[in-house]
Amino acid sequence: MIDILFSIFASLVLLSALAVVLNRNAVNSAMFMIVSLVATAGLFILLEAYFLAILQILVYAGAVMVLFLFIIMLLDVDKGENFNFKTRKLSLCATILGVLLLLALILNSFSSNNLPSVELFLIEDSSFIDPGAFxxxxxxxxxxxxxxxxxxxxxxxxxxxxxxxxxxxxxxxxxx
Amino acid sequence: MVLIGINEFIYVASILFLIGLLGVLLRRNTIVIFMSIELMLNAINLALVAFSRFNNSMDGSIFVFFIMTVAAAEVALGLAIIVMLYRQRQTILVNELKQLNG
CATH class of the missing domain: 1.20.5 (Single alpha-helices involved in coiled-coils or other helix-helix interfaces)
Known part of the structure; x- marks a missing residue:
């Protein structure tokens, strides 16, 4: 159950983040950004950090994105951007950098020295014993x-x- | 109970950071660049919460709290600067803002 939820939320986060970067219209970017932030809050809930999840929705998806949308609609900034990306050399550099980082990630995930897969701790009422525990x-x-x-x-x-x-x-x- | 380990969360966080970095490098619109910076901060938040949960320590969550506060202050100031920039130069595309380029 939790792995299905994880895949749903993770793909939602990544796809909408990609849509933020690739979308021509700044308002659409902001809308996809809200989707990405709310899905990140879903991932926080899967990690049982409920307070941070509600804080994420309130602060990021609420206040910050409303500010963004307000400024976008105030300035009407879309009229000058006839093509999306900067010079071709810079986009080439950025794509190469991205592919290299992705390769490093994939190599690391299939090598044996990745992070140890520990079991998730059950949260018990241990705050009296150890105030620093999750x-x-x-x-x-x-x-x-x-x-x-x-x-x-x-x-x-x-x-x-x-x-x-x-x-x-x-x-x-x-x-x- | 849980089959998802810390690795998956760190992968998602790093790919999210990568997408934000590409957005900062590729886009010309200052507001979208700002949103990409927010995506990168969000990826850091996700990694910190995952580490905090799997290490059974509260410190990472407190850091996420602080990062959210700093991000909110940063967004307010940055957007004010963008509005000022638009008032003075009538544009916020970074390839037209090259007065410092010499």
Missing amino acids: DNKAKAFGQLLFTKYMLPFQVIGFLLLVAMIGVIVISKKPKF
């Missing part, structure tokens, strides 16, 4: 965010403030 509850996130990762949490909050002020300053019309 847990699907949001409580585990909160516990780590406010103890071990306190400083990065504060820095991230400050980063959001900086980004907000930066966006306001950038998008303000100059007075002169």
